[in-house]
Amino acid sequence: MERRVVVKKYGGTSVGSIERIEAVAERLFNDCKAGQIPIVVVSAMSGETNRLIALAQQVDPLYRGPAYDLLIASGEQVSVGLVSMALEKRGIKTQPLLAFQLGIETDSVYSKARIKNIRTKELQRLIDQGIVPIVAGFQGVDEFSNVTTLGRGGSDTTALALAAAIHASECEIYTDVPAVFSADPRLVPKAREIQKLSFDEMMEMASLGSKVLHIRSVEMGAKYNVRIHLRSTFEIREGTWIIPEGEIMEQAVVSSVTHDPVTYVFKLFPIPPETSFLSRLFTQLADKGVVVDIITQSQSEAGQRLAFSVTQEDYPLAESVLQALLPKDKLTKEVMSKVSKISVVGVGMRNHPGVAARFFSVLAENNIQVHLVTTSEIKISAVIDEANLTIAAQALHQAFDLDRN
Amino acid sequence: MERRVVVKKYGGTSVGSIERIEAVAERLFNDCKAGQIPIVVVSAMSGETNRLIALAQQVDPLYRGPAYDLLIASGEQVSVGLVSMALEKRGIKTQPLLAFQLGIETDSVYSKARIKNIRTKELQRLIDQGIVPIVAGFQGVDEFSNVTTLGRGGSDTTALALAAAIHASECEIYTDVPAVFSADPRLVPKAREIQKLSFDEMMEMASLGSKVLHIRSVEMGAKYNVRIHLRSTFEIREGTWIIPEGEIMEQAVVSSVTHDPVTYVFKLFPIPPETSFLSRLFTQLADKGVVVDIITQSQSEAGQRLAFSVTQEDYPLAESVLQALLPKDKLTKEVMSKVSKISVVGVGMRNHPGVAARFFSVLAENNIQVHLVTTSEIKISAVIDEANLTIAAQALHQAFDLDRN
Numbered sequence: 162m163e164r165r166v167v168v169k170k171y172g173g174t175s176v177g178s179i180e181r182i183e184a185v186a187e188r189l190f191n192d193c194k195a196g197q198i199p200i201v202v203v204s205a206m207s208g209e210t211n212r213l214i215a216l217a218q219q220v221d222p223l224y225r226g227p228a229y230d231l232l233i234a235s236g237e238q239v240s241v242g243l244v245s246m247a248l249e250k251r252g253i254k255t256q257p258l259l260a261f262q263l264g265i266e267t268d269s270v271y272s273k274a275r276i277k278n279i280r281t282k283e284l285q286r287l288i289d290q291g292i293v294p295i296v297a298g299f300q301g302v303d304e305f306s307n308v309t310t311l312g313r314g315g316s317d318t319t320a321l322a323l324a325a326a327i328h329a330s331e332c333e334i335y336t337d338v339p340a341v342f343s344a345d346p347r348l349v350p351k352a353r354e355i356q357k358l359s360f361d362e363m364m365e366m367a368s369l370g371s372k373v374l375h376i377r378s379v380e381m382g383a384k385y386n387v388r389i390h391l392r393s394t395f396e397i398r399e400g401t402w403i404i405p406e407g408e409i410m411e412q413a414v415v416s417s418v419t420h421d422p423v424t425y426v427f428k429l430f431p432i433p434p435e436t437s438f439l440s441r442l443f444t445q446l447a448d449k450g451v452v453v454d455i456i457t458q459s460q461s462e463a464g465q466r467l468a469f470s471v472t473q474e475d476y477p478l479a480e481s482v483l484q485a486l487l488p489k490d491k492l493t494k495e496v497m498s499k500v501s502k503i504s505v506v507g508v509g510m511r512n513h514p515g516v517a518a519r520f521f522s523v524l525a526e527n528n529i530q531v532h533l534v535t536t537s538e539i540k541i542s543a544v545i546d547e548a549n550l551t552i553a554a555q556a557l558h559q560a561f562d563l564d565r566n
Numbered sequence: 567m568e569r570r571v572v573v574k575k576y577g578g579t580s581v582g583s584i585e586r587i588e589a590v591a592e593r594l595f596n597d598c599k600a601g602q603i604p605i606v607v608v609s610a611m612s613g614e615t616n617r618l619i620a621l622a623q624q625v626d627p628l629y630r631g632p633a634y635d636l637l638i639a640s641g642e643q644v645s646v647g648l649v650s651m652a653l654e655k656r657g658i659k660t661q662p663l664l665a666f667q668l669g670i671e672t673d674s675v676y677s678k679a680r681i682k683n684i685r686t687k688e689l690q691r692l693i694d695q696g697i698v699p700i701v702a703g704f705q706g707v708d709e710f711s712n713v714t715t716l717g718r719g720g721s722d723t724t725a726l727a728l729a730a731a732i733h734a735s736e737c738e739i740y741t742d743v744p745a746v747f748s749a750d751p752r753l754v755p756k757a758r759e760i761q762k763l764s765f766d767e768m769m770e771m772a773s774l775g776s777k778v779l780h781i782r783s784v785e786m787g788a789k790y791n792v793r794i795h796l797r798s799t800f801e802i803r804e805g806t807w808i809i810p811e812g813e814i815m816e817q818a819v820v821s822s823v824t825h826d827p828v829t830y831v832f833k834l835f836p837i838p839p840e841t842s843f844l845s846r847l848f849t850q851l852a853d854k855g856v857v858v859d860i861i862t863q864s865q866s867e868a869g870q871r872l873a874f875s876v877t878q879e880d881y882p883l884a885e886s887v888l889q890a891l892l893p894k895d896k897l898t899k900e901v902m903s904k905v906s907k908i909s910v911v912g913v914g915m916r917n918h919p920g921v922a923a924r925f926f927s928v929l930a931e932n933n934i935q936v937h938l939v940t941t942s943e944i945k946i947s948a949v950i951d952e953a954n955l956t957i958a959a960q961a962l963h964q965a966f967d968l969d970r971n
Binding site (some may be wrong): 179182183213216217219220221224226227228229231232233234235236238239241242243245246247249250255256257259261262295306307308 | 584587588618621622624625626629631632633634636637638639640641643644646647648650651652654655660661662664666667700711712713
């Protein structure tokens with residue numbers, strides 16, 4: 162019988178109640194009986210991390226540091242305990258593991274730490290002894306022994322990092338959706354399941370607001386050549402495989418329409434002429450951990466204009482940086498809220514000119530004004546009014562031949 | 567300015583909400599300004615450990631092992647994060663610390679682990695740098711790097727162990743009562759606060775059902791000569807000092823009336839004549855972790871009678887042991903429920919004969935029947951009917967001159 166080691170990550174909704182934890186344990190029990198050796202990575206029970214973040218924000222919404230990470234990492238610890246107990250009850254020997262026990266070493270960028278190294282000795286010893294490791298996702302330990310966290314969705318990255326560390330060829334991500342869809346079905350009812358997606362496409366989608374997979378987990382899959390199988394916790398069937406581009410025979414021009422419902426755009430005018438202003442601005446934003454998404458700059462008779470967008474999560478921080486910085490510079494600031502970002506993604510764009518033209522035509526035909534635009538080799542994004550989001554998504558989905566037959 | 571290092575433990579109700587955590591942080595901030603160097607130990611927010619235990623019991627009520635301890639230890643982690651953030655907000659540098667970071671090493675008796683060693687190097691380094699350590703109570707790490715827990719109330723023991731490890735002369739236990747009382751004020755309205763209590767008295771009280779302090783913390787205070795200051799989180803005033811007996815000048819004969827409202831008495835008759843029966847019975851109870859409290863044996867014409875009491879918590883286990891054991895031995899079993907234990911405690915008893923006489927006189931004057939009795943050098947306990955508990959407590963409290971003036 163084949164004894165295959167498979168890293169399996171179960172997300173928050175998959176372990177969201179005692180009943181679901183029992184169902185996960187039952188499935189893992191069957192995996193073991195079928196000859197697999199699972200390495201299990203779990204997220205916090207759904208809602209738990211949000212509860213912990215809300216507690217932290219009541220104390221200090223601006224704090225970032227080891228106390229915050231230690232606090233929000235506690236949710237995974239609960240899931241590890243419960244999943245481990247549910248498997249032990251079924252006669253499976255387990256070892257609950259927090260990051261410090263396993264040696265998941267990260268840098269010290271709290272709340273957004275990156276894994277630097279995983280000691281595999283302990284993991285290998287457990288596997289050799291037939292003991293199932295139950296690992297807390299999302300967390301690491303830095304060189305000062307502080308608990309760190311990997312950012313929202315970080316349990317995916319824990320799973321991929323473990324798979325890479327033990328040289329596994331694939332990693333299973335169990336979630337509450339059966340697959341990656343060509344668009345969010347709540348927005349585009351004709352959205353369909355995607356069977357195969359390249360690492361590059363999935364990375365673009367993750368960076369554009371798709372919450373299906375943590376972007377660093379996809380980067381890790383690409384870098385270490387670990388195929389990612391995203392599938393449903395609640396159904397026994399295949400979902401979406403995220404694999405090297407070369408393994409996908411028939412490549413669609415556009416594989417998905419992705420959106421981020423809430424984004425914020427800052428408009429600044431007039432930008433001071435000295436060249437240091439922009440570097441000062443973006444350095445200070447970066448120092449606070451704000452990820453600036455789209456940046457556009459334009460020259461008018463009255464002076465230089467700058468606009469840039471940030472995510473909802475980073476908005477309060479960005480606002481505080483600007484408030485500290487701007488008074489010295491005598492420029493006006495305008496904030497556009499109630500705007501969304503809509504994107505199309507597809508590796509096929511590389512070989513098909515005219516995607517951008519079609520993208521803008523579709524928006525124009527629907528009288529949708531574009532505030533900001535950015536493109537990469539395999540995606541086009543536009544910031545539009547929130548009110549136009551649904552119509553834009555549906556129109557683009559149809560225009561790029563993604564509607565379900 | 568005196569820079570005194572003081573270990574301060576804040577219990578579950580003291581950190582039971584964000585408002586209370588802010589109040590704790592404010593008080594610690596003032597302690598720092600007044601020149602103290604606090605080492606802070608925190609419990610889980612009130613209700614949190616019970617919530618976690620309930621989750622675990624839904625999966626498997628009988629499981630004991632590392633997964634359970636890892637799970638229920640997560641509550642303290644949340645408190646550590648929040649208290650640390652609330653202090654950082656006030657400009658105090660802190661270091662959140664879990665057991666693995668601090669090196670609180672325990673044995674592997676999960677759920678009831680004992681501290682074997684604390685590495686003080688890290689603690690000393692922080693103190694020297696003026697950084698306030700915020701330590702998770704209740705938890706430790708065993709030789710396999712598994713998280714362990716110290717039993718209910720274990721955060722007290724964490725605090726005393728830290729104080730002992732750094733050779734502190736005192737340790738502050740902040741709680742939701744202002745002091746140890748001469749009796750439970752709900753039972754005896756005239757109960758008064760005790761200013762000074764010896765370690766021996768507090769240990770007796772803890773073992774007799776007083777929930778004010780974890781008994782092992784008091785043992786540790788006595789062993790390492792760390793004076794314990796039990797005081798209110800919500801008031802700025804002194805509470806009760808638990809100190810070496812020699813430091814208490816005027817010793818009352820009896821310092822408190824303590825009770826355990828619910829106890830269970832098993833009566834067995836006739837006890838088989840072979841001498842092995844009692845050892846077999848008590849060995850099996852001990853093997854299941856049942857703590858037998860009072861034991862009495864008496865000889866009548868009809869044969870030997872045995873009676874012993876157990877706590878409410880241990881009663882179901884004791885019952886199951888007896889049910890497995892008794893059928894072989896052809897004796898009858900009677901269980902007295904609805905009984906309580908009432909005790910008087912005081913180191914002064916050592917030098918004052920006649921305390922037992924007065925104790926029984928008071929009960930007799932009030933027509934209170936005594937079912938079982940036990941004494942030690944500094945306490946007398948009696949099992950009486952639950953219905954008589956209040957009148958017994960009040961009468962004893964008055965008879966031993968404990969009523970508030």
